[in-house]
């Protein structure tokens with residue numbers, strides 16, 4: 001089978017001679033008569049619901065890509081293998097048979113003065129030609145396989161097809177190549193399957209500050225990818241330089257954003273890693289909820305506890321509450337653990353040392369209780385554990 005990518009065929013080309021059969025509800029022909037829009041084996045046109053059809057047209061009007069279209073070449077004629085719903089939708093709009101809503105929510109028809117530019121929008125079309133004894137059968141079988149057994153395209157696979165050219169080709173040899181000697185190193189920090197373009201997606205996301213598609217659009221015909229690889233290498237080198245070890249939680253973090261924010265600050269790698277380990281130890285007994293954020297928390301100098309949703313009281317708060325509770329307990333001749341003080345056994349009058357007690361949320365943290373002095377009480381370790389869920 002032979003496939004040819006065509007990016008020169010426009011909406012206007014396809015709409016030339018577009019004919020929609022209202023009675024049967026199907027787009028019949030287009031592209032100056034040489035395209036069969038709804039071959040018999042295709043499912044019916046189901047987008048005529050004022051929602052899916054309008055969405056196709058609105059995507060085009062917003063200059064969003066509407067995805068890959070496949071044509072089957074059959075002598076001098078073509079059949080739509082995939083894309084008939086989209087083609088029929090924009091065909092109906094251009095021929096005045098479908099209204100879309102304008103910015104004010106008012107329905108309006110295609111207006112050549114307003115929407116003429118739309119006709120010049122190029123589509124991304126694969127032309128497939130069979131080569132064996134029964135070429136048409138070969139292609140239809142292939143197409144059924146990729147559509148039914150095959151997987152959906154990932155977002156990046158889709159972008160690669162839409163903006164195919166020298167840039168994507170060169171970028172894939174670096175970032176989609178499992179045999180690349182650096183791949184294992186990269187994947188400590190980058191999540192996903194490089195063969196499904198996850199590493200390339202990350203590299204583009206980093207260099208473009210989150211606008212991979214815009215970046216691909218701008219660089220589509222460049223064969224030089226050194227900005228992309230250079231930026232990616234800088235981020236990886238930065239992570240490697242300031243963190244002296246690796247944890248699995250480092251995989252898939254928004255490193256591009258962290259690099260932009262913290263990449264110029266000085267760090268002591270020994271100290272930084274010591275804090276990472278200490279915070280993960282706290283996370284192990286669930287005092288910290290958002291483990292992945294530990295890295296950003298330490299990079300930011302531990303000034304934003306909301307990143308961790310911290311539920312640990314500061315030692316000075318615990319000491320203050322301990323001193324107050326203990327003075328009060330001594331005066332009353334009761335235990336400084338308020339729960340022990342309620343009992344009738346030997347512990348009812350026991351004064352615990354600071355190290356024998358733990359800080360507890362009076363209103364449970366899980367119920368929105370603050371990690372503040374007002375909401376802190378010291379309990380003996382036994383009662384703190386009995387209470388649990390603090």
Ligand SMILES: [Zn+2]
Nearest residue numbers: 337340380383
């Ligand atoms: Zn107690």
